[in-house]
Amino acid sequence: MNRIFLCVASEIPAGRSREFLLPDGACVAVFHSGSGFYAxxxxxxxxxxxxxxxxxxxxxxxxxxxxxxxxxxxGECLTRPNARLRAYSLVIEEENLFLKLSQPQT
Ligand code: FES
Incomplete structure (x- = not known):
């Protein structure tokens, strides 16, 4: 699996977010909504x-x-249905948060 380590999951408390710069130059925002992590x-x-x-x-x-x-x-926009965000898949292993590089969801 092609993935990149982001941080220890507990470094993003519930209700907070954090930015990450990917190797290709894209900037990703990771949110901890309380029900899970989303990028x-x-x-x-x-x-x-x-x-x-x-x-x-x-x-x-x-x-x-x-x-x-x-x-x-x-990544669906609820305000304008024809707009959307690129959403990325995340994986947590042993408290470490990884972003999958190969399978964006949009
Ligand atoms: S609503 Fe996000 S930039 Fe305008």
Whole structure:
């Protein structure tokens, strides 16, 4: 499996997020929603704002810039159905959080 180590999972407490720069230059925001960890591209499709500082409501992320909402589980935009985020798969092994590089979900 092609994957990259991000951090120890406990370094992202519930309700918080953290940014990671991938080897290909992409910036990913990882959220701990309380029900799980989710990774999406850290660029809002509306106007390019960073998403890592957004507000969480369960598994829904609200962009701090203009309020667009996204389902973190899928990357689906709940505000504009024709927009979406690239979502990445994560794996936790022995408390370590990894991002799968080969299988983005969009
Ligand atoms: S930049 Fe995210 S809603 Fe406008």
């Amino acid at each position: 999406v591209e850290n660029r809002c499709p509306h106007a390019g704002g960073t998403l890592s500082g957004g507000f969480l409501d369960q598994d829904v992320l609200m962009c701090i810039w203009h309020g667009w909402r996204f389902d973190l589980r899928t």
